[in-house]
């Protein structure tokens with residue numbers, strides 16, 4: 001069984017250099033998955049000459065079992081790749097939500113950007129389809145198998161990269177700007193010494209695999225099975241391309257050291273502990289290795305400086321459990337491209353750092369509500385310490401009202417603003433309405449005399 005854990009990369013190096021070569025571009029983008037391809041396309045649409053460098057050779061898997069929604073599809077459409085993604089033929093996931101021993105909050109996804117469904121496509125398939133389309137842009141040059149190993153500087157500004165194309169000698173490439181779309185351990189980010197900010201630990205780690213013959217629900221779905229008794233453990237089951245089903249198990253970080261010794265054992269143990277999942281998976285066969293990711297902090301990384309910028313996971317990494325990484329990588333590419341347009345406009349006075357500072361501020365503002373879910377989780381735990389299981393009360397209240405379950409599901413695809421739904425006043429309202437609609441009538445019914453029907457009115461009323 002192959003278990004792939006994230007490993008540290010080599011220490012980045014930098015080098016003073018004068019640009020002397022003809023191999024020159026407007027922008028060099030390091031990393032050619034979602035963030036890199038989207039940024040390349042959006043800058044190429046503005047006429048930029050783009051060099052896109054990727055150390056892997058596609059199709060290549062990566063540690064990720066994504067589900068993505070209408071908001072991501074809107075960006076994929078704008079960069080011209082949505083038709084290729086649709087052609088893969090993955091099932092349209094229309095039901096999304098959480099099931100516990102007591103509550104069922106699975107609801108139809110509301111529409112987001114005109115689409116009321118999600119897709120899950122294996123990364124090696126999806127990323128290869130995106131890159132194939134990006135390659136057809138006349139002003140994008142793609143070099144796969146090109147490992148960027150250093151940045152080139154002139155007068156305190158990044159002016160290019162050097163790297164080693166597969167099996168060949170080192171090369172230097174120059175551009176007006178270098179963008180790191182090179183993932184959470186960003187080489188570019190480390191080479192420029194970009195600072196991490198607002199980091200926080202994540203509560204769980206993930207193991208996942210793809211299965212065949214996993215019994216579907218009535219329609220393609222993505223269901224989180226969670227336990228109110230065994231907090232921190234859960235399993236997300238969703239339908240993917242090629243008739244496969246993703247089983248993604250979350251366990252508390254405290255269990256990681258034990259789990260890593262026997263990932264297969266922990267996977268089986270967790271998903272089989274949920275009777276419905278065990279039943280659905282009775283005849284299932286695992287067709288991929290188990291992949292895993294240990295504890296990784298969420299973070300923001302300073303995402304611009306003289307001649308450089310970061311996009312996607314390189315600049316902002318969010319707990320995969322939120323299922324938002326691809327959406328924010330694509331949206332970040334859009335915001336960066338808008339900043340590029342302002343900087344690059346004829347006669348523009350805006351310098352690079354001012355334009356990119358605006359990009360970073362917008363990105364942080366838009367991503368913060370999902371990012372701050374961690375703090376909400378911590379405050380709910382604190383209330384639980386007082387003996388009130390507020391999380392359970394909320395789940396029950398939401399599960400009782402289909403309109404709320406739909407709004408809850410809409411937080412995943414952007415149809416429901418996270419900050420609005422999870423605002424303390426809204427949560428309080430949900431609890432009060434639940435009490436008025438269900439709890440108080442139920443109590444009143446219990447208090448009614450067994451034989452006498454409704455309680456008599458008090459004397460003198």
Ligand SMILES: Cc1cc2nc3c(=O)[nH]c(=O)nc-3n(C[C@H](O)[C@H](O)[C@H](O)COP(=O)(O)OP(=O)(O)OC[C@H]3O[C@@H](n4cnc5c(N)ncnc54)[C@H](O)[C@@H]3O)c2cc1C
Pocket residue numbers: 030031032033034035036053054055056062063064065066067068146147148149181182183184187206208293311312313314320323324325326327329
């Ligand atoms: C277990 C797991 C489950 C997830 N599930 C979901 C989900 O359900 N939904 C969702 O939206 N997101 C999910 N994510 C998050 C999602 O995978 C990421 O947010 C997304 O891949 C970020 O894309 P990116 O392009 O920024 O970076 P990456 O996908 O990390 O791509 C970076 C690329 O840069 C290349 N690169 C790195 N260094 C160099 C170098 N020096 N030279 C050349 N190339 C280089 C790498 O080879 C890589 O191809 C999940 C993540 C994990 C780990």
